[in-house]
Amino acid sequence: MFRLEQRPQPSKTMLYLTPVIAVLATMIVGAALFALLGIDPGSAIYLLFIDPFVDSYNLSQLFVKASPLILIAMGLSLGFRAGVWNIGAEGQFIVGAIAGGAVGLALWGTEGWWILPLMAIAAALGGGLWAMIPAVLKIKFNANEILVSLMLVYVAENFLAQMVQGVLRAPDGMGFPESRNLGRNDATSLPDVFPALGIDAGGVVMLVLLALAFFLLQKHALGFQIKLTGESSRAARFSGVKPGIIIAVCLGISGAAAGLAGLFELTGAAGKLTIDFPVGYGFTAIIVAFLGRLNPVGILLAGVVLAGTYIGGENAQFQLQLPAAAVTVFQGMMLFFLLGFEILINYRIKRLRRAV
Amino acid sequence: MDFSSLNPVAMIVLLIGAATPILLAAIGELVVEKSGVLNLGVEGMMIIGAVTGFIAATTFDSPMMGLLGGAVGGALVSMTFGFLTQYLLSNQVATGLALTLFGLGLAALMGSAYNGIRPPRMPRLEVEGLSDLPIVGKLLFSHDPVIYLSLALVLAVWWFLNRSRAGLVLRACGENHEAAHSLGYNVQLIRFGAIMFGGACAGLGGAYVSLVRVPQWTEGMTAGVGWIALAIVVFASWKPWRVILGAYMFGGITILQLSLQALGISISGAYLSMTPYIVTIVVLVIMSADRKRASLNAPACLGRSFHASH
Numbered sequence: 001m002f003r004l005e006q007r008p009q010p011s012k013t014m015l016y017l018t019p020v021i022a023v024l025a026t027m028i029v030g031a032a033l034f035a036l037l038g039i040d041p042g043s044a045i046y047l048l049f050i051d052p053f054v055d056s057y058n059l060s061q062l063f064v065k066a067s068p069l070i071l072i073a074m075g076l077s078l079g080f081r082a083g084v085w086n087i088g089a090e091g092q093f094i095v096g097a098i099a100g101g102a103v104g105l106a107l108w109g110t111e112g113w114w115i116l117p118l119m120a121i122a123a124a125l126g127g128g129l130w131a132m133i134p135a136v137l138k139i140k141f142n143a144n145e146i147l148v149s150l151m152l153v154y155v156a157e158n159f160l161a162q163m164v165q166g167v168l169r170a171p172d173g174m175g176f177p178e179s180r181n182l183g184r185n186d187a188t189s190l191p192d193v194f195p196a197l198g199i200d201a202g203g204v205v206m207l208v209l210l211a212l213a214f215f216l217l218q219k220h221a222l223g224f225q226i227k228l229t230g231e232s233s234r235a236a237r238f239s240g241v242k243p244g245i246i247i248a249v250c251l252g253i254s255g256a257a258a259g260l261a262g263l264f265e266l267t268g269a270a271g272k273l274t275i276d277f278p279v280g281y282g283f284t285a286i287i288v289a290f291l292g293r294l295n296p297v298g299i300l301l302a303g304v305v306l307a308g309t310y311i312g313g314e315n316a317q318f319q320l321q322l323p324a325a326a327v328t329v330f331q332g333m334m335l336f337f338l339l340g341f342e343i344l345i346n347y348r349i350k351r352l353r354r355a356v
Numbered sequence: 357m358d359f360s361s362l363n364p365v366a367m368i369v370l371l372i373g374a375a376t377p378i379l380l381a382a383i384g385e386l387v388v389e390k391s392g393v394l395n396l397g398v399e400g401m402m403i404i405g406a407v408t409g410f411i412a413a414t415t416f417d418s419p420m421m422g423l424l425g426g427a428v429g430g431a432l433v434s435m436t437f438g439f440l441t442q443y444l445l446s447n448q449v450a451t452g453l454a455l456t457l458f459g460l461g462l463a464a465l466m467g468s469a470y471n472g473i474r475p476p477r478m479p480r481l482e483v484e485g486l487s488d489l490p491i492v493g494k495l496l497f498s499h500d501p502v503i504y505l506s507l508a509l510v511l512a513v514w515w516f517l518n519r520s521r522a523g524l525v526l527r528a529c530g531e532n533h534e535a536a537h538s539l540g541y542n543v544q545l546i547r548f549g550a551i552m553f554g555g556a557c558a559g560l561g562g563a564y565v566s567l568v569r570v571p572q573w574t575e576g577m578t579a580g581v582g583w584i585a586l587a588i589v590v591f592a593s594w595k596p597w598r599v600i601l602g603a604y605m606f607g608g609i610t611i612l613q614l615s616l617q618a619l620g621i622s623i624s625g626a627y628l629s630m631t632p633y634i635v636t637i638v639v640l641v642i643m644s645a646d647r648k649r650a651s652l653n654a655p656a657c658l659g660r661s662f663h664a665s666h
Contacts, residue, residue: 085449141645147587148640151633154580162626286453325464332458336436339446339454
């Protein structure tokens with residue numbers, strides 16, 4: 001038999017190695033799953049995990065998909081570090097897109113460089129305010145932020161449905177429940193910055209914010225307080241950290257980041273608001289945050305890996321008739337493996353010797 | 357507007373149907389939380405139960421096999437959560453989320469061949485003579501067996517937790533796992549069992565959705581019912597009989613908003629569809645606002661991992 005023995009110090013090697021082990025384990029178990037589904041495991045694994053990173057067209061798509069994931073995960077990771085569980089990023093993503101999109105649609109026909117930044121501010125405010133609902137209810141009434149933020153995803157989805165059938169519907173759209181195409185309008189479409197790499201203005205903003213998050217966590221007092229609250233909320237309170245402020249800051253930042261991601265998706269990849277606009281980035285970003293060890297650099301890498309599974313999944317759908325849901329299974333499995341292997345950070349596996 | 361089409365007896369019958377999946381999932385989660393484990397994967401276990409139940413029912417052409425299939429599916433998938441949190445000491449919040457994400461994906465994968473099929477019909481338990489009584493017959497004696505089962509399950513859980521020795525041990529694990537361990541109880545195994553029970557209940561609730569409520573298989577069909585069940589446990593202050601109250605109240609809200617949509621009331625359907633979720637938030641706020649009472653009722657070790665150092 002085996003038993004677990006606590007390490008005197010958490011292992012640094014394992015801290016960085018576990019995400020890699022988790023991805024490898026997902027590939028192995030995934031190959032078995034493909035074999036069960038009657039799909040050639042070798043080519044499926046190649047399409048999902050290798051092709052997105054070597055094919056030049058896929059590479060340009062990689063960052064387009066990775067940007068929103070990384071941006072949302074960056075915000076979520078701050079809260080997760082402090083033990084503030086915002087799992088409603090999907091809702092904040094939607095509300096951000098609605099708020100920013102509404103500004104763009106209201107200014108339809110106007111030209112000017114200032115329109116897109118204004119939309120971005122509206123989106124960040126929209127997402128941030130939507131996230132302040134669970135924050136305020138947590139601070140004032142001690143209501144569980146996990147459940148409140150999640151319930152608000154369903155509210156946001158219904159709100160989106162109402163908006164695209166109502167005030168935001170395209171006047172010349174023949175009654176289809178969708179907005180005008182902001183992506184095909186010069187003033188409201190996201191400009192490309194490095195087209196070869198697939199980095200648009202949203203990607204640049206994301207990288208800047210990621211660097212800021214890195215600075216916040218490494219050098220700033222607020223970052224220290226966030227980390228301290230997560231490690232020991234009692235110690236944090238004794239040292240004068242106000243838990244309410246940490247909750248508000250973490251939810252506010254993550255909501256604003258998710259809202260911005262929603263706007264970038266709207267003005268970039270999606271173009272217009274429809275009922276199908278949300279595609280689950282808010283939930284996948286949770287996996288990205290954990291796989292990246294809640295660390296800005298790790299999140300950057302994890303976002304690229306998860307984006308790769310999306311792109312690879314789409315290609316595998318065409319080439320191997322892989323069901324679309326298989327990618328979600330993969331992503332969930334990756335998180336399971338990661339959480340399971342995390343035990344190696346704090347514990348050693350020891351073989352028990354039988355008593356002679 | 358014509359309100360006469362809102363027949364109160366028919367609405368109550370519908371209400372009970374809408375409440376039953378929530379009730380089943382919530383009573384299971386209540387036992388899990390009483391043992392000290394917070395499983396946020398209820399939604400994932402329910403959707404797995406919905407698909408495995410549907411597959412079992414159509415394969416064997418038997419609704420009862422469907423219910424069994426749903427419970428088994430939910431229990432099996434909950435074992436991943438049990439193993440990770442109990443034996444690999446993973447974070448319960450993160451693992452529960454993983455279970456929900458994984459469950460939604462796996463269910464979609466398993467169910468892709470079952471879209472658009474109708475499952476075998478669930479029979480109603482008609483009692484000769486009694487079911488034909490006016491009003492009372494419809495209200496009490498004309499439901500399907502799952503509804504009676506769900507109420508019996510609540511009673512059984514109440515008896516188990518408050519009147520049986522095993523229930524006392526389970527509650528001890530939830531209140532103080534070190535003490536339970538030092539008395540010689542295997543905390544991890546007891547919690548693992550509770551998690552599987554919770555999985556079976558959630559799976560049964562999911563199977564009820566796909567076999568009776570809808571009845572067909574569509575992706576993501578549980579639409580947040582699992583999360584509402586989690587909120588119901590808080591609403592119920594971890595007391596079994598109050599779970600009935602909470603679940604039936606939510607059933608009532610769901611049916612009311614659906615009836616209003618059908619009536620073509622001037623409020624748009626999308627706004628009405630939000631109401632169950634908004635009411636959940638309001639209820640959570642009311643129940644959590646009194647911090648003292650909330651912390652008295654919640655199991656003291658809820659969400660904390662246990663590892664015996666010797």
